[in-house]
Amino acid sequence: MTAPGAPAGQQTVRRHNLSLITTALAAAPSSRAELAQRTGLTKATVSSLVDDLITRAIVVEGEPANGGVGRPARPVRLDPDGPVALGVEINVDYTAACVLDLTGELRCYQRHVVENRANGAAEVIEQAAAVARAVLAEAGQPLLGAGLALPGVVADDGTLLRAPNLPGLAGARPGMQLADALGAPVLVVDNEANLGALASLRADPAAGPDFVYVSGEIGVGAGLVVAGKLFRGASGFAGELGHVVVTQDGPDCGCGGRGCVEQYAGQDVLLRTAGQPDLERLEAAVTARDPAALIAVAQAGSALGVGLASLLNVIDLPKVVLGGMYARLFAAITPPLTIQLNRRVLAPRRPGRLSRSPLGGDAAVRGAAGAVLDRALSDPAGVDWPAIV
Ligand SMILES: [Zn+2]
Numbered sequence: 160m161t162a163p164g165a166p167a168g169q170q171t172v173r174r175h176n177l178s179l180i181t182t183a184l185a186a187a188p189s190s191r192a193e194l195a196q197r198t199g200l201t202k203a204t205v206s207s208l209v210d211d212l213i214t215r216a217i218v219v220e221g222e223p224a225n226g227g228v229g230r231p232a233r234p235v236r237l238d239p240d241g242p243v244a245l246g247v248e249i250n251v252d253y254t255a256a257c258v259l260d261l262t263g264e265l266r267c268y269q270r271h272v273v274e275n276r277a278n279g280a281a282e283v284i285e286q287a288a289a290v291a292r293a294v295l296a297e298a299g300q301p302l303l304g305a306g307l308a309l310p311g312v313v314a315d316d317g318t319l320l321r322a323p324n325l326p327g328l329a330g331a332r333p334g335m336q337l338a339d340a341l342g343a344p345v346l347v348v349d350n351e352a353n354l355g356a357l358a359s360l361r362a363d364p365a366a367g368p369d370f371v372y373v374s375g376e377i378g379v380g381a382g383l384v385v386a387g388k389l390f391r392g393a394s395g396f397a398g399e400l401g402h403v404v405v406t407q408d409g410p411d412c413g414c415g416g417r418g419c420v421e422q423y424a425g426q427d428v429l430l431r432t433a434g435q436p437d438l439e440r441l442e443a444a445v446t447a448r449d450p451a452a453l454i455a456v457a458q459a460g461s462a463l464g465v466g467l468a469s470l471l472n473v474i475d476l477p478k479v480v481l482g483g484m485y486a487r488l489f490a491a492i493t494p495p496l497t498i499q500l501n502r503r504v505l506a507p508r509r510p511g512r513l514s515r516s517p518l519g520g521d522a523a524v525r526g527a528a529g530a531v532l533d534r535a536l537s538d539p540a541g542v543d544w545p546a547i548v
Contacts, residue, residue, distance in 0.1 A: 173208075174540040176200055178417065180208050181237075181536040184218060184265075190232030191204030194329075198361035209235055215544050216241035217261065235418060237261040237536070242303035242545050244535070246528030247337065248351060249287050250310050251276055251324045251377040252426075255521070256290040258298040259528040261536070263361070267294040268521065269275055272437075276324065280331040288340035301545035306335050306347035306527030308354045310378050312395050317348040320395070323413030324378045347530040352398055353389050353527030355482045356382025360514045361529050363480075366514065369472065370478035373400060374523065377426045379463070384472060390474075401425065401468040426484055429455050438484055445491045453491065460492040464499025471504045480508070482516040482523075489515040 179198040183189060191209055212218040214267020219238040223231035239260045248255040251446045256272040269290055275283050311322030318335040319325075325346060333538035334348035347354075354394055356372035368387040374380045379401030383390040391397050402414045422428060426438065433455035434442040444452035467479065479500075485492055501508060516522045535542045 172371050173413075173537070176204060177208055177212070177540055180205065180212065180349065180537050181217070181539050184235065184534075185536045188221075188234045188236035190234055192232060192454050194235065209466040212539070217539065217544065239264060242299065243295075243300045243527040244296055244303050244531035245341075245343075246308070246526070246531070247287050247291050247293055247305055247525035248308040248326070248354075248527060249275065249283060249325075249333065250308075250351065250523075254283075254287045255523050255524040256294045257285070257521070257528055258294050259525070259532060260300070261303075261425045261532065263529065265525070266300070267297040268524075269294050270521075271523075275327070276284050277327075278328045280333065282334065283325075283328060284333060284336040284340055286487060288337060290339060291337070293503060298370075302343050303345040303545060304340065304344040304531050305337065305543060306349075306354070306529075306531040307337055307345055307517040308349065308351040308523040308527040309333060310351050310376065310380070312399070313348055313350050314395060317345075321414075333500070344543065346534055347527060349527070349530065350380065350382070350398070350521035351376075352380030352382040352482075353391070354382075354524075354530060355516065355518075355522035356384050356389060356480070356526070357533075358518055358522040358526030358529050359368070359480050359482065360384060360387070362517045362522075362525075363514075366478060366480050369476050370480055371398075371400075371467070371474075371476050372480045372482055372516065372522070373463070373467065375424065375481070379425055381470065383476065385474075385476070400466055400470055403469050405462050405465050420462060420466035424466070429484075430460045432458060432474040438487065442487055445488065456488055456491045457495045460495035461499055463492070464496040465488040465503065467496070468500055468503035471500070471506065475506055477506070477512065479513050481513065483520050486515045486519045486522075 174393045183197050191205050195205045216238050221234040223233050239262050241261050244259045246257045253272050257268040258266040312320045314320050317332045319328050322329045334345040338345040352374035355374050359372050361365045370384050372382040381398040381400035385399050404418050406418035410422040412419040412422050433441050433452040518525050
């Protein structure tokens with residue numbers, strides 16, 4: 160996005176200045192004069208950059224606002240009809256996709272129940288690509304790029320290093336395969352709990368800057384947000400809450416260990432204990448005060464609380480945001496969870512320590528698309544924007 164023929168130093172400065180403008184507009188729409196004030200750039204520089212962004216349909220200038228003194232200012236905002244970000248989530252028993260416009264508004268969303276456990280990588284990716292194509296067709300806007308959420312440990316190069324519940328994909332590079340299938344760039348590939356954490360922070364800044372996002376699916380994971388940033392550990396394995404041990408000689412776990420949180424509080428165990436075939440019917444049974452469902456949720460909440468207390472005692476984060484099925488079962492699972500946290504966490508009790516992700520079970524797929532927006536808007540010259548015709 161640099162001016163052709165400009166010297167390298169000027170290109171670097173322009174790239175930096177563009178990022179100042181888009182970052183400011185991601186926070187709030189502003190007139191050109193306000194943008195100059197907010198960024199410290201000259202009005203002439205702001206105008207040149209805004210004109211460039213308008214030609215690429217990244218920003219749009221609104222009608223002049225009435226009521227002020229002097230020449231009315233025209234608000235500049237990110238263009239909701241411009242390029243869009245695609246989020247794709249491949250999970251153990253479902254695939255989801257969504258489209259966010261540049262302002263972060265949800266344009267389209269689909270979630271399909273699909274048993275991915277028994278499928279090989281090619282089959283899983285093709286099914287995910289089909290869901291992605293469907294939401295993109297519905298949105299009908301040019302694609303900026305995609306983000307992919309995966310239920311396992313993802314290396315920096317996008318390799319799915321470890322996915323105990325999705326063995327067909329372990330060792331694969333699903334982001335590259337999805338990019339090939341879609342013919343579009345996949346800009347972000349990350350663990351679903353990490354992306355769920357980022358989406359929850361974006362949707363509810365009050366959750367931050369320090370919290371644990373707990374993702375409850377067939378697997379159980381945690382995204383650790385410290386000072387507003389994800390904490391991944393030395394090699395990306397941080398937050399494997401599902402494999403914190405609750406009982407040393409408990410049931411075998413897919414990770415090779417025994418007695419992990421996932422074996423007590425994961426979706427498979429929860430449904431089996433409750434005698435329910437799926438989450439919808441478990442929710443209905445809980446609402447109807449079915450004794451088996453209530454006991455199953457209480458046992459899961461208690462085990463999750465034991466594991467979570469260990470995590471909190473090690474990393475001392477003040478808040479816990481529940482996502483995935485724990486968000487859906489929030490009212491029923493919170494009491495047994497709270498009992499364990501109050502009993503076992505050494506840090507002082509805090510009011511409002513537990514909260515429900517505002518995005519419910521959709522945080523990871525929303526986070527995948529949101530991470531694409533964050534990357535593109537923090538450095539618009541660092542990504543290839545789709546040509547606008
Ligand atoms: Zn385990």
